[in-house]
Amino acid sequence: MAYQAKxxxxxxxxxxxxxxxxxxHPLEPWHKMATAMSNVLGDAxxxxxxxxxxxRTREALDQESYDAGYFERQILSLRNLLIEKGILDxxxxxQRMVVVGKRIAEEGR
Numbered sequence: 001m002a003y004q005a006k007x008x009x010x011x012x013x014x015x016x017x018x019x020x021x022x023x024x025h026p027l028e029p030w031h032k033m034a035t036a037m038s039n040v041l042g043d044a045x046x047x048x049x050x051x052x053x054x055x056r057t058r059e060a061l062d063q064e065s066y067d068a069g070y071f072e073r074q075i076l077s078l079r080n081l082l083i084e085k086g087i088l089d090x091x092x093x094x095q096r097m098v099v100v101g102k103r104i105a106e107e108g109r
Contacts, residue, residue, distance in 0.1 A: 028071075030071070031071045034075045034078070038074060038078055041082075042054070049082075053081055054078065054081065057077035057078075057084070058073050058077040060077075060080070061073060061076060061077060061080075
């Protein structure tokens, strides 16, 4: 019997997905920063990530994370990849997010 891989959350080909909204959506500043960071970390100068790794970590996200949205998937998969490679530490990220959250609450940014 041939091996058949179980489809992942990302594999929705052929399923009804509803209408696609083709209108422009305003981007939040963090959307642009997420894309820029991803591009820089994978560029020829840094080579910390590559497309295949980014795709693998996106496809490995759980349903809730995957459903969160395009940029949320992008940043969560990048976070997981950098932790996996030992470049970042999950606890340090959590501590930094507390600092950033406090600054946003106090300054609005």
